[in-house]
Structure formats: structure tokens, C-alpha cells
């Protein structure tokens with residue numbers, strides 16, 4: 001089957017198996033070029049391991065410090081006439097390369113929020129790894145079936161209290177317009193916290209601790225975002241921001257748990273705004289990312305997921321370093337994004353962007369090519385006109 005991009009709004013409904021594998025190879029090459037991460041993780045559980053920051057964490061652990069990894073994710077396999085989701089192909093690409101390098105890598109595809117997947121993960125860890133010394137929690141999900149109540153919670157990206165109007169870009173059509181988002185109801189706030197907050201991270205860590213599957217000194221990290229004022233109504237002060245506050249609350253409880261387990265720790269790392277499947281669904285943010293990419297590329301400070309996580313591991317978590325926590329106890333790898341001169345330039349460009357000058361004032365071209373890369377398109381060395389086999393079983 002010849003697989004071409006089919007973009008529908010902020011998703012691409014096709015993915016290219018060889019392209020996704022080439023993307024994974026690029027990330028592995030980046031980590032290898034950074035050199036070994038001394039005293040790095042050795043046995044790692046990554047929850048949300050197939051795309052974005054979670055995949056970058058898995059690759060950094062495996063190819064930076066030779067870690068055995070168990071990856072958990074929720075991806076759709078191929079169907080008749082339809083390719084699988086990119087995380088499916090990314091994981092196959094990663095697992096093949098990890099195995100070729102002599103590294104242990106196993107995968108569990110299913111709902112990480114469920115009790116069943118947790119039990120299966122515990123069983124695999126017990127049988128294959130004994131214990132884990134790092135747990136990365138990197139889920140981004142639109143819904144959660146609560147494992148105890150059976151309730152279905154759906155997360156929303158809305159402001160709190162009052163409606164919010166700002167500029168946004170249709171990244172597919174290149175049209176800049178105003179968008180107004182009505183405030184979330186109390187139920188929507190609670191639902192978003194249930195999906196993207198910290199309860200599930202705590203459930204994972206408590207289950208691992210009770211089963212004695214955490215190595216002494218084990219660490220756990222989850223990812224968050226803060227960003228500049230122009231996005232606060234929709235992000236930091238919106239429903240997702242409240243969920244992230246709850247993730248921080250959970251992080252403190254988990255930190256206490258891990259401290260008692262041989263002096264380990266849990267913390268939040270605040271990462272840079274990047275093009276991922278999760279971020280492309282947020283109104284306003286893709287326009288901000290397009291401006292940010294232009295400025296950070298010009299400043300020579302642009303990073304993608306793999307650069308961010310390689311930097312986090314190599315300069316804050318391992319290699320003889322400790323996290324440089326901010327006043328709220330969070331690690332920050334959004335530091336280059338938040339530099340005053342970058343943010344001052346964003347504030348200057350933001351009001352001036354229009355549909356007509358989008359290409360000149362922002363890196364919309366870079367945004368689009370990064371977006372397509374998430375689905376395995378636009379990678380060098382891939383013949384996109386050749387037949388590709390979409391039906392590949394999970395390893």
C-alpha cells in the first residue's frame with residue numbers, strides 16, 4: 001500500500017511504518033551522539049512510551065545508559081486498508097533497534113488507567129526485570145475510564161471562570177483567526193483533573209511499591225508545562241493547568257513514598273512546548289509554537305523532544321548531577337523557551353501575525369514538517385512512492 005499523509009484538522013489519519021522507524025533512528029542517533037549517561041537508569045518503566053516525551057524518555061534511557069525498558073502505550077494496530085497509529089510503528093522501530101543493540105525491550109499495548117494493564121505490567125516487571133529504578137509517567141489522553149468507579153472522564157481544554165478569546169492558527173490551512181472558548185463547567189474541571197491529574201500516577205507507584213518492584217533509590221518523573229502569559233488562560237490557568245497542579249500534588253506524595261524507599265525521589269519536569277499529537281489539539285498553542293520555533297532556531301536554542309529529555313537525563317537526573325529545582329520543586333527544561341529575550345520577542349510578534357504574514361513572522365513551515373514527521377512523513381531516505389507494508393505485528 002502506498003501511504004500518504006491524510007491530515008484532518010489537527011490529526012493525520014495515516015502513518016508511515018518506515019518513516020516512523022527512521023524518525024526513531026534519528027532520535028537514537030541524537031542520544032548516542034550525546035555520549036553515555038553515567039550512572040543512568042538501568043531498568044525503566046515508561047507509561048506513555050510510544051510517542052512524544054515518553055518515547056524520547058525510553059530512547060534516552062535505552063541508548064543513553066543501556067537500560068532495559070518496558071513500554072506501555074495505547075495505540076491502534078493497522079486494519080484492512082488502514083495504517084496503524086504512529087506510536088505502533090515507532091514502538092516496533094524502537095524495539096527492533098533495541099534488540100539489535102542487545103537491549104531488553106518489552107511492550108504492553110492497552111489502557112494504562114486500567115487495573116488489568118497495571119497487573120500485567122507488574123507481572124512482566126517481576127518476571128523479567130526484578131525491579132525498576134525509574135518510572136516515567138508521560139500519558140496524554142483525552143479520556144479515562146476510572147478503574148474503581150467505571151465512570152468515563154473526558155478531559156477538555158477550556159478556560160476557567162470566563163470565556164477566552166485569542167488568536168489561533170489552523171495549521172493545516174494556514175489561516176489565523178480569533179477563537180473564543182467558553183469556560184469549563186465544574187464537572188469538566190473535575191473530569192480533566194481525573195484524566196490528566198495525578199491520581200493514576202499515584203496508583204501506579206503505590207502498586208509498584210506494594211509489590212516491592214521499586215529498586216532502592218528508584219526515581220519517578222512526570223511532565224508538565226507552564227509557558228508564557230499569552231497561553232495561560234487556556235493552559236496554566238485553564239482546565240489542563242488545574243490537572244497539572246494535581247499532578248504536582250501527586251508528585252509530592254510519590255516523592256515521600258520514594259524517599260522512604262532507599263532515598264529515591266519523584267518530581268515534575270516542566271518541558272518546552274513542542275509539536276506532538278497532544279499539543280496540536282490545544283487551541284492557541286500551535287500559533288505560539290510556530291513563533292517560538294522561529295525565534296529559538298534563530299537563537300540556536302531550538303530543541304525537540306529528544307533534545308529536551310537527553311538534556312534532562314544528562315544534566316539533571318544522572319551523570320553525577322541532581323535536579324536544579326525551582327522554588328516549587330520542579331525541574332525546568334523549559335528554561336531556554338522562557339528566556340526573557342525570547343518571550344519579549346514572542347510578545348512583539350504575537351499581535352502582528354495575520355494569515356497573510358504567517359509564513360514570514362512564524363515558522364509555520366517548521367511546525368508543519370515537524371507535525372508530519374510525527375506520522376513518519378518527510379524523513380530523508382524514505383521512498384514515499386514505494387509500496388509499504390502497514391500490517392506489522394507488535395513485538
Ligand code: NAD
Nearest residue numbers: 048049050052053073074112141223224225273274276278
Ligand atoms: P503524546 O500524545 O505524544 O504521547 C502520549 C502517550 O500516552 C502515547 O504514548 C500514548 O500511546 C499514551 N497514552 C495515551 N492514553 C493512554 C492510555 N489510556 N493508556 C496507555 N497509554 C496511553 O503526548 P506528549 O506531548 O508527549 O505528552 C506527554 C506528557 O508531556 C503529558 O503529560 C504532557 O502534558 C507533557 N508535556 C507536553 C508538552 C508538549 O508541548 N507536547 C510540553 C510539556 C509537557
